[in-house]
Amino acid sequence: MSRLNGRRAQAEAEHLKVNVAILGAGRIAHSMASTLVAMAGDPRYRDLVAPYAVAARDGGRAAEFAARYGFPVSYGSYEELLADPLVDLVYIATPHSLHAEQGVMCLEAGKNVLVEKSFTANAAQARELLDAARRTGLLCTEAIWTRYMPSRAMIDDIVASGVIGEVKAVNANLCYPVSGKARMTDPALAGGALLDVGVYPLNFIDMVLGPRPIAGIDATMVPYETGVDAHDSITIRYEDGTMAAAQASMLVSSDRGGYVWGTEGYIVCRNINNVEGIDVFDADHKLAAHHDVPAQLTGYEYQVADAANAILDGLTECAAMPHADTLRIMELMDSIRGQWGLSYPFE
Incomplete structure (x- = not known):
């Protein structure tokens, strides 16, 4: 055996x-x-x-x-x-x-x-x-956790059905006022918004679009007084013409929305950090479908x-988050920090 x-x-x-x-x-x-x-x-x-x-x-x-x-x-x-x-x-x-x-x-x-x-x-x-x-x-x-949740497969199925046409853009944000937590502002602990909250919109984008060649990244941030990133805005341009945008912050609150925009409609996901519901709209902005996510214990x-x-x-490795996907996201975040000139003391 x-x-x-x-x-x-x-x-x-x-x-x-x-x-x-x-x-x-x-x-x-x-x-x-x-x-x-x-x-x-x-x-x-x-x-x-x-x-x-x-x-x-x-x-x-x-x-x-x-x-x-x-x-x-x-x-x-x-x-x-x-x-x-x-x-x-x-x-x-x-x-x-x-x-x-x-x-x-x-x-x-x-x-x-x-x-x-x-x-x-x-x-x-x-x-x-x-x-x-x-x-x-x-x-x-x-x-x-968002990589393993049932909501991921639900979004994939909606996109694959063709109901919103060809996906051309994805936008996602996650912002929480958490700068009062010591580890969030400590460079020695790899603090800052990107690795803690920004990783979620970047993963949302990656889950929808999958691996595809990137033509360019435009990223900007507002630093915290300790030097880590406090408020981030990131735009990714892909070689096939698709675009994606991510926003993250440890200073403010946001709607935590995830948006998938297609040629014939779009998808709105409430709370990309733990999707609470998925709405599908047609090109005339009329609600075409609403999808509830399954009840869960905690989501973990x-x-x-x-x-x-x-x-x-x-x-x-797990199929929901294979090593290649983990490494791709880490390399993406390295590239973003490189634009900012942000490094941690141990690097």
Whole structure:
């Protein structure tokens, strides 16, 4: 029996679950913990994943986190977590600047990884982490939840139906006033709007248009007092004449809209960060169709389920966010920062 089929067959026969551990105990770690607990109680996922452990640099903080969510194990160091043979998948919930180093550490310890977006701080780090995944033969996938959500396939299906004609332009924005969070303004942690919120409109554009040759990028930003980007505007011109525009900010609020413009109509997506509904309009701006998205636990469950199933199938990447897509987005963001002359202290 092959390794690919063997692990899944064993899991189905013995009702094995993928034990998920969280590395880090910050805000996003709490969101993931809530998700794992909800999945454990949901018939769709309870035989697939189990909330197992958390590790933080402070043992007391880790213990409190574990007690709050009912995780059976907590560790006061990342090394202790990685030494635990029962850990199958590590969700990396630390700042961008730490993802590459910690991801490689997990993989070399024999642990599959689900790495919070932005995958790394730059493309060079992304290549280093993806090389480790290939070297170890373990799963390494980026946790950008919009790539895994059902809304993505719904948008793809609408575009493929031809109802809006040929897509010629895409516009997406995501802005939150989050400059009060220390990590957002710290250059040493790869802070700024681009890697934290700008990554979503860029991924929305990429999901709709897919990989295609870029003719040029025009990007501008307003810097924060610490030097990181605070407010961004990005236009991408493709060789086939298609255009895309993205806006991101950590200073203001926006409508968070995603817009796909075609020759015979257009699509409006409410909240690209977690699509709440999709409206289709004809060329006369009349509502042609409305699509509700499926009810969800938290929205994070899809990436966890995809990662767990990939592990059971012996895969090193998830189809929803393959390594090539992750690297393309990282290279795009490097190019944008290059226009700004923005680098981080560790680069």
